[in-house]
Amino acid sequence: MSRFHLLSEAGAHNAAIAMSQIIGRPLRLDVRWARTLPLEDVADLAGGASRVVCALSLKVYGDLRGHLLLLFSREQLPLLLDLVLPRAGQAAARVNGLQGMNEMERSALLEIGNILGCAYLNALSRLLGVSLLPSIPGLALDMVGAVTDHLLIDLAAVSDTAVVLASEVQEPASGLRAEIFFLPHPDSLGVLGRTHERESEPRVATKSRGR
Amino acid sequence: MIRPRSLRAGELRVLPAPAKLVIHGLGSCVAVFVYDAGTRVGGMAHILLPGPPAKDTDHLGRYATTAVAAIVEESIRLGARREALCAKVTGGSRMFSVDPGTARPTVGDKNIEAALQALQEARVAVVAHDVGGEHGRTVLADLSDGSLTITTVRGEPRVV
Numbered sequence: 001m002s003r004f005h006l007l008s009e010a011g012a013h014n015a016a017i018a019m020s021q022i023i024g025r026p027l028r029l030d031v032r033w034a035r036t037l038p039l040e041d042v043a044d045l046a047g048g049a050s051r052v053v054c055a056l057s058l059k060v061y062g063d064l065r066g067h068l069l070l071l072f073s074r075e076q077l078p079l080l081l082d083l084v085l086p087r088a089g090q091a092a093a094r095v096n097g098l099q100g101m102n103e104m105e106r107s108a109l110l111e112i113g114n115i116l117g118c119a120y121l122n123a124l125s126r127l128l129g130v131s132l133l134p135s136i137p138g139l140a141l142d143m144v145g146a147v148t149d150h151l152l153i154d155l156a157a158v159s160d161t162a163v164v165l166a167s168e169v170q171e172p173a174s175g176l177r178a179e180i181f182f183l184p185h186p187d188s189l190g191v192l193g194r195t196h197e198r199e200s201e202p203r204v205a206t207k208s209r210g211r
Numbered sequence: 212m213i214r215p216r217s218l219r220a221g222e223l224r225v226l227p228a229p230a231k232l233v234i235h236g237l238g239s240c241v242a243v244f245v246y247d248a249g250t251r252v253g254g255m256a257h258i259l260l261p262g263p264p265a266k267d268t269d270h271l272g273r274y275a276t277t278a279v280a281a282i283v284e285e286s287i288r289l290g291a292r293r294e295a296l297c298a299k300v301t302g303g304s305r306m307f308s309v310d311p312g313t314a315r316p317t318v319g320d321k322n323i324e325a326a327l328q329a330l331q332e333a334r335v336a337v338v339a340h341d342v343g344g345e346h347g348r349t350v351l352a353d354l355s356d357g358s359l360t361i362t363t364v365r366g367e368p369r370v371v
Binding site: 039041048050052138143148153158 | 219222234235236237306307346347364
C-alpha cells in the first residue's frame with residue numbers, strides 16, 4: 001500500500017497548503033492511513049456511523065474515478081466559519097444545522113470543499129500523470145453513515161472492498177481538523193498501480209520524502 | 212434493557228422478540244423491516260442496491276430483491292406466519308444534490324422502488340414508510356412491539 005500512502009500524503013499536503021492560505025494560519029499534516037477495507041467497515045472510518053459531521057463530497061471523474069470526502073466535526077463548524085468568514089462572529093455560534101446557516105456560510109463551506117478538493121486532486125494528478133476532474137461539492141450536516149452511503153452504493157455494484165486513502169490536517173492553535181478521504185473506484189485502481197514504477201524513480205521518491 | 216444489534220451496510224438479521232435491531236446513519240440506503248405481530252418475529256435489512264448484478268448469493272442483505280426474500284423466508288423458519296407479515300420501509304435519501312440531472316431518479320429512489328416491488332411480490336403489505344428527503348436516519352426496530360423509531364439530526368424521533 002506504500003504507493004497509496006505516497007498519494008495520500010501528497011494530496012493532503014497540497015490541501016493543507018490551500019487550507020492554511022484560506023485561514024491564514026499554519027497547518028500540520030497528519031497522514032493516518034491507506035488501506036483496503038470491507039465495504040461494511042467504511043462507515044466506521046470516521047468515528048462511527050452516528051457521529052455528526054459537516055461533510056463535503058466531491059465526485060472525481062477523468063482517468064481516475066472515485067469519491068473525495070472532506071469532514072469537519074459539527075462541534076468545530078462555528079470555529080471553521082469564524083476562520084473563513086471573520087465577520088460572521090457570533091452568527092456562526094448558532095449553527096447547528098444546515099437550515100441554521102445563511103447563504104454566505106453555506107457558500108463559504110462549499111468553496112472550502114472546492115479549494116481543498118482541487119488542491120488534493122492536483123497533487124494526485126501531478127504524481128500519476130493523469131487528469132482528474134472534480135464535480136462541484138455537495139454539502140451535508142449529518143451522520144457519517146448517511147454521508148458515506150453513496151460511496152458504498154457506488155462501490156458495492158462492483159466490489160466487496162474499498163481502498164481508502166485517509167489523511168488529516170490540523171491547525172494546532174485552534175485544534176481545527178479537516179479529515180480527508182479519497183476512495184478510488186475499483187475500476188480505476190490500475191491507474192493507481194502505475195505509480196508503482198514511478199515510486200522507484202529516485203526523483204519522485206526524494207521529493208515526497210522531503211515533505 | 213435489550214441492547215440493539217447493529218446492522219451495517221448490506222447486513223440483515225431476523226430475530227424473535229424481545230430483540231432490537233438498529234441501523235445508524237442510514238442515507239441513500241434503504242431499511243426494510245418485516246414483522247409478524249402475532250408471533251413477534253421479524254427482521255431488518257440495510258439495503259444498498261436494488262438487485263444483484265449477476266447471481267450474487269453471498270450478500271443477500273445488500274440487494275432489495277434478495278434481502279426481502281431472505282427476511283421473509285427466515286421469519287417463517289423462526290415461526291412467523293407468511294400471511295401475517297407486514298413491512299415498514301425507510302431511508303432512500305438524497306444526501307448531496309450534486310448531480311446535475313436532479314430530475315432523474317436517484318439511487319435512493321431506485322432502492323425504495325425495488326424494495327416496495329419486492330415486498331409486493333412477496334405479498335407482504337407495507338404498513339408504514341418514511342422515505343426520501345435530504346437527511347440521514349437512525350432506525351431502531353423493536354421486535355417486542357413491531358415499532359420502528361426513526362431519529363434524524365434535527366427534530367424529534369418519529370415512531371412508525
